[in-house]
Amino acid sequence: MDGVAQLQKQLVDYTASLFQEGFLDEQFNQLQQLQDESNPDFVVEVVSLFFEDSERLLNELAKALEQKTIDFRKVDAHVHQFKGSSSSIGAQRVQKVCIAFRNYCEEQNIEGCLKCLQQVKHEYSLVKSKLETLFKIEKQLIAAGGSIPT
Amino acid sequence: MAITGQVLRRNLPENVEVFDDSPSGSLELHVLAVDDSVVDRMVIERLLKISSCKVTTVESGTRALQYLGLDGEKGPVGFDGLKVNLIMTDYSMPGMTGYELLKKIKGSSVLREIPVVIMSSENVLARIDRCLEEGAEEFLLKPVKLSDVRRLKDFITRGEGKDSGERSNHKRKREDDYASSSSPSSLTSPSPSPPSSSSSVLSASPSSSSASSSSSSARMSKRAKLRNKD
Numbered sequence: 001m002d003g004v005a006q007l008q009k010q011l012v013d014y015t016a017s018l019f020q021e022g023f024l025d026e027q028f029n030q031l032q033q034l035q036d037e038s039n040p041d042f043v044v045e046v047v048s049l050f051f052e053d054s055e056r057l058l059n060e061l062a063k064a065l066e067q068k069t070i071d072f073r074k075v076d077a078h079v080h081q082f083k084g085s086s087s088s089i090g091a092q093r094v095q096k097v098c099i100a101f102r103n104y105c106e107e108q109n110i111e112g113c114l115k116c117l118q119q120v121k122h123e124y125s126l127v128k129s130k131l132e133t134l135f136k137i138e139k140q141l142i143a144a145g146g147s148i149p150t
Numbered sequence: 151m152a153i154t155g156q157v158l159r160r161n162l163p164e165n166v167e168v169f170d171d172s173p174s175g176s177l178e179l180h181v182l183a184v185d186d187s188v189v190d191r192m193v194i195e196r197l198l199k200i201s202s203c204k205v206t207t208v209e210s211g212t213r214a215l216q217y218l219g220l221d222g223e224k225g226p227v228g229f230d231g232l233k234v235n236l237i238m239t240d241y242s243m244p245g246m247t248g249y250e251l252l253k254k255i256k257g258s259s260v261l262r263e264i265p266v267v268i269m270s271s272e273n274v275l276a277r278i279d280r281c282l283e284e285g286a287e288e289f290l291l292k293p294v295k296l297s298d299v300r301r302l303k304d305f306i307t308r309g310e311g312k313d314s315g316e317r318s319n320h321k322r323k324r325e326d327d328y329a330s331s332s333s334p335s336s337l338t339s340p341s342p343s344p345p346s347s348s349s350s351v352l353s354a355s356p357s358s359s360s361a362s363s364s365s366s367s368a369r370m371s372k373r374a375k376l377r378n379k380d
Binding site (some may be wrong): 002027034039050084089 | 186187188190192193196197200242244271291292295296327
């Protein structure tokens with residue numbers, strides 16, 4: 001079946017590029033290992049949860065950094081959470097920005113923090129759209145009667 | 151690991167065969183996972199379920215203690231019907247940290263025999279030491295992998311008498327270390343475990359001092375293992 005083979009190749013290539021460009025790391029592979037016939041949507045589910053949680057954290061961060069007097073410990077706490085969840089799903093570039101972000105929090109560097117907030121928003125929206133594309137290809141593949149290569 | 155074995159036997163109904171049987175599959179551990187991150191709770195739950203464990207997840211140390219029946223007047227019978235064989239807790243949590251939870255559990259005559267594993271995204275030696283000294287069985291670096299859970303499960307269910315490769319080497323090292331160390335130093339932190347469970351080899355060896363220059367090689371090998379994690 002040409003259609004399936006093509007989609008499979010597209011999926012494999014696209015996934016590989018995400019790894020190559022550092023959007024995803026090994027932890028994403030770990031998640032895929034946790035998916036099976038009894039839990040066929042695990043990766044989509046956990047990533048969706050990540051999206052929800054991230055949006056909440058980004059809102060909290062924006063709010064915290066808008067305050068007249070910034071509570072850096074609070075900011076750091078949110079970044080720490082964001083770092084953790086991005087690490088748990090393998091969103092490497094987001095995680096890396098979080099590390100830099102935490103350093104600025106420790107230094108109580110407002111400008112650094114604001115810069116990092118923009119960066120992390122950017123990286124997050126990139127990885128979000130990449131993962132959504134990935135899931136779309138998977139969906140097409142399954143609809144065409146194929147299965148996700150392991 | 152006779153002590154751990156006894157703990158598990160006590161916790162299971164009579165008709166369930168324990169690890170006298172062939173490994174993995176015949177014994178379903180019930181794990182209580184504590185993590186404030188909703189994403190991590192989902193991942194750890196899946197990691198444990200795919201490793202054939204029963205899982206209960208809670209979002210905080212307070213909730214964990216409630217579940218274990220340790221807060222309020224519930225007393226030892228408040229296990230929600232299902233005994234807990236292992237507690238895995240995140241270290242950094244708002245309110246009660248994993249370390250504080252660990253202390254409360256090890257400080258409870260009812261719960262102290264339940265193995266506790268700490269998970270953390272931060273590889274801080276002082277933190278790791280502190281947790282091991284307080285009686286944590288293991289300190290896992292996040293993100294937790296399937297291989298970590300498998301190894302943990304093996305350790306909890308197999309105990310002594312079974313050759314679990316790396317694990318038994320680990321144990322042997324510690325036992326040798328214990329036997330050969332002359333520990334004249336008074337720098338040992340007080341062992342939190344009661345005499346009956348202090349033979350749990352993988353928790354802090356009471357003979358090891360906490361001074362950096364004379365750390366037990368066993369703890370160092372565990373640290374080294376943690377540091378070599380990918």
